[in-house]
Amino acid sequence: MNVLVVGANGQIGKHLVSFLQNKDGLKAKAMIRKPEQSADFEKIGAETVLIDLEGEIEPIAKAAKDVDAIVFTAGSGPHTGKDKTIMVDLDGAVKTIEAAKMAGVKRFVMISSFDTSREAIQSASASFAPYVAAKHYADDWLRRTELDYTIIHPGGLTNEKGTGHVKAAEEVERGQIPREDVASVIVACLENEKTIGKEFQLVSGTTPIKEAIAAL
């Protein structure tokens, strides 16, 4: 299974590409924005493709032509301007979804935010609300497609080492989770077709990842 990782140079993306390259039957195609980001991926044998997520849909669709699944884990990040929130977290996600359709790629894994409901938009702080809204509309767009999607709603992301153990369900108590464990969960979703059409909240827990995902 060849997986296009959109946002490969992000912190979850880097773990994910590495995991995919180290698993039999899986490989990554890392979608990156800058040429200087390619070296680390080439070192581990991952193909890279240079595309600006703020550009046209067609190059993304072209990059998706030879893959079996797409993972959207790009994010504008907290240090970019607020205008990037709508252009990357919403419009970039929608363009990737449309590219999947154009390329005939059915499998799509979306890394969303912990709670992207209407209530979450309304209760978010003024500075966080635009991000929640962007993710709300991106998730909504994906749900309305015929794609084989999985939407992952991780809790607060940390850079701690992964534990390999999580709690995953439609609703879980708010908590944190290492980015490395989120990447492992993405791999587990790609390897388990039972996650198609599902979405779940995800925090650190006591259940081995494969088992937690199988129980969804």
Add this chain to the structure above:
Amino acid sequence: MNVLVVGANGQIGKHLVSFLQNKDGLKAKAMIRKPEQSADFEKIGAETVLIDLEGEIEPIAKAAKDVDAIVFTAGSGPHTGKDKTIMVDLDGAVKTIEAAKMAGVKRFVMISSFDTSREAIQSASASFAPYVAAKHYADDWLRRTELDYTIIHPGGLTNEKGTGHVKAAEEVERGQIPREDVASVIVACLENEKTIGKEFQLVSGTTPIKEAIAAL
């Protein structure tokens, strides 16, 4: 016909409320954000309702309970932060649309931007693209409803005095139009059911407004 004007204190909104108040069979309910904005509307006999478009849907739905149509002409404006673009131009519009559904108000007139197509997002400048994207997704949301909508795509807005003459069609050459004429066109749409389910670009022209709208 009682018309809820969302964004009544904006420049188009002010013209619109005044026109509605001066026409037999039409009246305005001005939705405003700050108490000090109410005096001008009360002076011309228009009802006002104090609602923050960044708040919950329910108050908007409540305000819509006794109206026959809703006009969305709110805009974050060029002087607000970019985060307001997604919260007002997209999320505020979507909440107003959802409020219309909740209140059972079928007629909805949206003041959009001249071109909100995918191509327009891609070709817009970095500073204008977030606004175009927000309007793109708001228009899309409205099109997917069962509401009796009309989407108006005006050209560059000016504060010139209205001429009463416009050019309106699915596609027209880019141009300018006084905000006062846009307000007159909104009234003409509310008075002409043939505009239901239609959207059109609008610039200054040589055809009397009523006639231009009837020819759509």
